[in-house]
């Protein structure tokens with residue numbers, strides 16, 4: 190199977206800043222929607238950091254700063270009834286799938302109105318009707334689960350594809366291999382985006398795998414692979430669209446490797462001491478996905494700066510409103526912990542048994 | 548943080564004795580064993596330069612080098628399997644799970660390979676498998692596990708969990724020197740708890756695996772527990788003292804093999820047993836202990852054996868839910884009162 194490098198990162202001409210590919214089927218309207226999702230992702234995460242500093246967030250904060258384009262561009266290529274399963278760096282894909290900022294904010298604050306009602310964290314929830322399958326922490330596990338979603342859909346004659354994300358670290362797990370292999374041999378329409386963001390927690394990708402490009406593993410599964418510039422939202426959209434077209438025709442699974450960079454630590458507490466000096470600053474200055482897309486939109490006369498500012502202002506208003514909503518949510522009632530392990534009309538809630546009372 | 552602002556790092560050899568938190572005690576124990584025996588090495592995710600997610604192995608790579616501190620891919624089956632193989636070669640691996648919850652990904656190799664080698668063909672596996680366990684820190688269903696009872700029903704794995712800095716150091720050293728596989732669970736809530744800071748001896752010492760410790764002597768009832776719940780038990784005991792109840796607290800320290808003698812000795816003295824643990828009640832280690840007590844100390848008992856534990860649910864994330872899930876001092880006090888009045 191060939192590995193396509195059509196959408197791989199390219200060095201810009203000497204002295205020129207990076208932009209996005211121009212060969213695209215996206216309409217201007219769609220491009221502005223992509224822009225909205227990119228800004229929404231970045232600004233919601235900034236809001237979460239603010240809430241964290243005010244100690245309103247319970248638990249850790251995970252950023253996708255600098256890699257928003259991978260999640261947003263790829264998920265944007267899906268139809269509404271297609272499925273995604275993100276990892277923690279794919280908040281953008283979660284928004285594209287129709288999940289609202291308020292739901293994420295409530296999750297981070299462990300509030301009752303969050304989709305998991307305070308039982309689980311951040312993007313750890315799901316809406317089957319929206320094709321959103323939240324992950325668990327255990328990396329790799331969602332690949333076989335998504336394989337099963339697609340197996341079920343095929344048995345039900347549903348014409349959907351599944352988009353699953355995996356990190357350069359998560360791709361070292363056994364579950365990833367087993368799931369990929371199974372999907373490949375079943376020719377299921379599974380598209381996996383392997384996010385090469387240079388680190389898994391503190392571990393550089395070179396200590397994670399001996400292949401230079403994660404996509405080289407596609408050969409092991411007998412499926413096609415693509416490398417995409419993960420910081421070019423247009424390229425991410427186009428490559429995923431191609432993969433989806435292939436998968437939808439019943440030809441099987443596809444592995445896409447997105448080259449990107451994690452500018453923040455694993456979580457907010459990580460001091461990134463393992464990062465070589467200047468590396469983060471380089472990516473910030475020369476390869477920020479939002480800067481690149483803004484440049485593209487202005488150069489291509491898709492929008493004026495005023496129009497982009499308008500979009501950003503609208504995003505800010507939405508976040509403001511959603512933060513208020515999330516903050517106004519109560520915390521869950523303690524007794525709620527006992528409910529929902531099983532169907533409680535069959536098995537009663539799991540209250541703590543009374544001691545020596547009968 | 549800007550990369551220019553990073554602090555210089557120096558490998559700091561932990562002092563031999565002196566005041567130590569639990570995390571410092573574990574690190575010192577590992578360090579001393581690595582100095583003592585060149586076969587000891589570390590393997591796990593981010594254990595090298597980063598020093599582990601909880602910094603347990605901080606600085607060790609700077610002193611001992613990357614040959615003896617091996618950063619792995621995210622592959623727990625490979626970590627466990629490779630530790631087993633190296634151990635068969637006479638090495639002494641200390642493998643880390645970044646959170647003990649991820650032990651599930653190495654479950655097969657632990658329970659089928661590590662646990663059964665000696666029994667099947669006489670080859671022993673002197674490996675330690677350690678990692679942060681426990682709830683109460685708002686980490687949700689996948690970073691809060693107390694997995695001991697997944698393993699107590701597997702013959703061939705020793706299991707320890709310290710509740711003091713002294714024991715943490717003594718047990719990690721004993722685990723490393725032990726000829727068989729040892730699961731070493733570290734409650735993450737205790738790592739840096741100021742309350743646990745204590746003066747450690749300068750001399751080399753171990754805490755023998757298989758031996759419980761009486762943390763508080765009492766005549767009226769025994770609370771049998773381990774890990775972070777030892778603190779819950781001690782707090783409860785203090786409250787009960789005000790009501791004139793004299794509570795004994797047994798810290799098991801080793802969960803497999805259990806120190807039956809200590810358990811039975813205490814129960815025969817007090818005639819009342821309360822077992823407290825942080826994992827869910829059903830199928831938890833408390834059931835095993837209760838069975839031992841009723842089979843072997845029945846005549847001494849003045850009341851049924853009672854258990855206080857977490858709900859039979861996953862560990863929920865939100866503080867009110869998690870607090871409700873966990874056994875609280877109040878739950879232990881209530882149960883103890885009823886037990887004493889029985």
Ligand SMILES: Cc1ncc(C[n+]2csc(CCOP(=O)(O)OP(=O)(O)O)c2C)c(N)n1
Pocket residue numbers: 276277278326327328355356357358359360362384386388389390451455592621622623645646649652
């Ligand atoms: C099976 C498993 N082992 C360990 C962990 C702990 N862990 C959480 S995130 C992480 C690093 C993930 O890196 P990568 O897959 O590259 O994703 P990224 O954070 O870079 O997006 C690790 C080791 C885990 N979640 N699951």
Ligand SMILES: [Mg+2]
Pocket residue numbers: 356357358384385386387388389390
């Ligand atoms: Mg990564």
